[in-house]
Amino acid sequence: MTGLLAPNGAVNQLPSLPRCSRPATSRKSLRTCAQMGSMQPPSSRGPLQRQLGQYRHLQSAGQGSSRPLMRSLNDDSKAKDIMVKADTGLPADHNPTSSPAVTSAGQSPGTDPSKFTSMQDYAGGYPKAFVTRRLVTFIGIVIGYACFYLTRNSLTYTAPVMVADPALKMDITQVGTMTSIFPIAYGFSKFVSGVLGARSSPTLLLGGGLMCTAIINVCFGFGHSMVWFCCFWALNGILQGLGGPSCARILTFWFATKERGTYWGMWNIAHNLGGFTAPILAGTAARSLGWKWGMFAPGIVGVTVGLLILLTVRDSPEKIGYPPVEIVAKSKKESNGKTEEKESLMSLLLNNVLKNPYIWGMALTYFFIYVVRQGVTSWFVFYLIKAKGVADAGAAAFRVSGLELGGLFGSLLAGRISDYLIAKNPEGGNVGKRVQVVMGYTVGIAAMLATFYLAPASAGWLQWASVFMIGFFLYGPQMLIGLCGAELVGPESVGASEGFLGWVAYLGAANAGIPLSMIVKNHGWEAYFVALLIACGMALLLLAPMVNLKSYVQREEAKKNLRPKLA
Incomplete structure (x- = not known):
């Protein structure tokens, strides 16, 4: 038996190994000699023990061809450390036919998100759990932005019923005034919210903004004067500006460049979906139940969907333990070795x-x-x-x-x-x-x-x-x-x-x-x-x-x- 000093000071006893008569000049002969030097059949040895068999034989034989192997192990000390660990081996070495261990996240060690720098490192494609979670997020932002469009267009299909209501004494000119206020407020809000929301949660802005604009629709329905209507419709325009930039950020975080165009185009159908739903829901409710319900119905839907977005959509893969979908090199300026704020x-x-x-x-x-x-x-x-x-x-x-x-x-x-x-x-x-x-x-x-x-x-x-x-x-x-x-x-x-x-x-x-x-x-x-x-x-x-x-x-x-x- 040959003794080898382990890092803890104990002496590990290694069995004497038979010499291989074949010169170790090729990968095939290395494998043959390593198998002869091992105490286990090839099918039951782990990777550390296979390296050990090669190293032991080459050390005992004094072959110059051990250098390539040693270079792959970096140095002799690393090889000796492998020898120490290989005496007991890893659990997988003793049971190589068993399935890989499963982490608490339901993934094998080979697909542990913490082991990768980005989702592009997954050789076999995105994990199923990630794909499912991303699909939920994508559906959430499509339906969410469609509801933004619904609460934006509710007045268009409610206004004719409002004009027909003698109690309001409203004419086309007054409707035009309200509809002119909206794009001014909306365009300005979209710009400001895009800037101020850069450091905020896009999910919070999307879901919370939708709930707020839905509540504004409901409040609009309780009004009876032009001042009330104009004020709340201007507020609706301001809150509507939260939707687009938030969806853009979520799409950018969840989808890599190579696929982003496809999903951005699919998300864009939210405009069509919301535009299609508005006359059906708001218009039908206004004609059947009165103009107030033309605003109430979209408002109720918006509050419900906004709450679901807050519960199901996440800002980015990192928020649920995955690496980013792709690496973006950060251009940080350094001064005296310190990164700027x-x-x-x-x-x-x-x-x-x-x-x-x-x-x-x-x-x-x-x-x-x-x-x-x-x-x-x-x-x-x-x-x-x-x-x-x-x-x-x-x-x-x-x-x-x-x-x-x-x-x-x-x-x-x-x-x-x-x-x-x-x-x-x-x-x-x-x-x-x-x-x-x-x-x-x-x-x-x-x-x-x-x-x-x-x-x-x-x-x-x-x-x-x-x-x-x-x-x-x-x-x-x-x-x-x-x-x-x-x-x-x-x-x-x-x-x-x-x-x-x-x-x-x-x-x-x-x-x-x-x-x-x-x-x-x-x-x-x-x-x-x-x-x-x-x-x-x-x-x-x-x-x-x-x-x-x-x-x-x-x-x-x-x-x-x-x-x-x-x-």
Whole structure:
């Protein structure tokens, strides 16, 4: 027996080993010699004991070929430590056919989230538990934002019943006043909440904000004066601004760049889902139970869904013990070996958003896209009646009814296409790939606007199809520009970026009102379509310099890879 001193001072007795007659000059001979030097059959030995068999034989044989093995073990002391541990071995060494141990989280040690730096380290794909938890979160933000849309559009389908109620003595002008207050409050709120919410829980802002806007809807229903209605509808606009930036942050935290376009597009159908539900719920309740219930019903739904969001949705994978979905290199400035404190909210806004020329390019593009979007939704029915001679508003509304349906398919496909382009060439600029899709869609908008304008008055099917395709091409850029803005800035600035883009977009929507009405009044419908085509052209010019633009993650990764070369 041979003695070996263990770290605790005890002497471990090792059995004498037979020599191998074959020279240890290959991996095959190493395995053969190691098996001869082991006291256990190969099938029952753990990895430490297999290394021990090789080491023991090579030490006793004095073979020079032991060096490669020793280099793999780093040094002799590490090898001796292996010998000490291998006498007793690991539990798995003594029972190699047993199943891997299961952690308290229900995962084997090989999939323990604490062992990885990001979810991309899972070789076999995301764990089932993570996929399930992420799906719950995704469904939560889709339904949650759809309810934001529901409580935003409740007045649209309740107002006609309010005007018909003699007790309120309300006319169309007063309804217009209320609806004009909302976008001003909403656009400003989206910007401010995006900035101030950068350090707050997006789940709390989403669920809590939805509950608050739902309560505002209920309070609106108890009013009887214009002052009451205007005040509460302005409050609704302010609270509505919490929804979009919160969803953007949650999507960014839970979905990696390679898949984000697909899921962002799927989340975007919340607009269509909420827009579809509003006339059914609010409109039906108002007509059947009175105008108050047109506000009460969406409010009750909003409070319920908001509470469920707070109970089920989580901000990020890290909140439930998983690593982040992907690593984002942090650009921390160091001074005298100490990391500087976190940037202030104002510093994040200035440095990452307002001083970023590409964010301004995206914002101005959004401006022109929303001019087209609001110009289409506000004026197409009037155009069909005034210029094409459609009999009534109902028939005209049917011909433009395909807009939302086309938008649903367009946003889904835009996300998939952009993800495909990124996967096809991961070394290229990720944001640039999405910009290329936006440019292609914008050309499609222009082509379909021309088709709609040139369609004969008798070709109702062609008008419907062209409006469907306008929606298809219009909602793709609306979705992807927001995603590009999120990917251009760091995680802490996603809300600020989305808020700023949303604010500028609603300025564009406001310019589709009075300015376009003046164009139609003074120059006719032909000039109206020319204005929309010019807006498309301006969007393309703004996007052209960004076709190869890299995301924040890519830029920070490039900086990290460059540092060792400069050192």
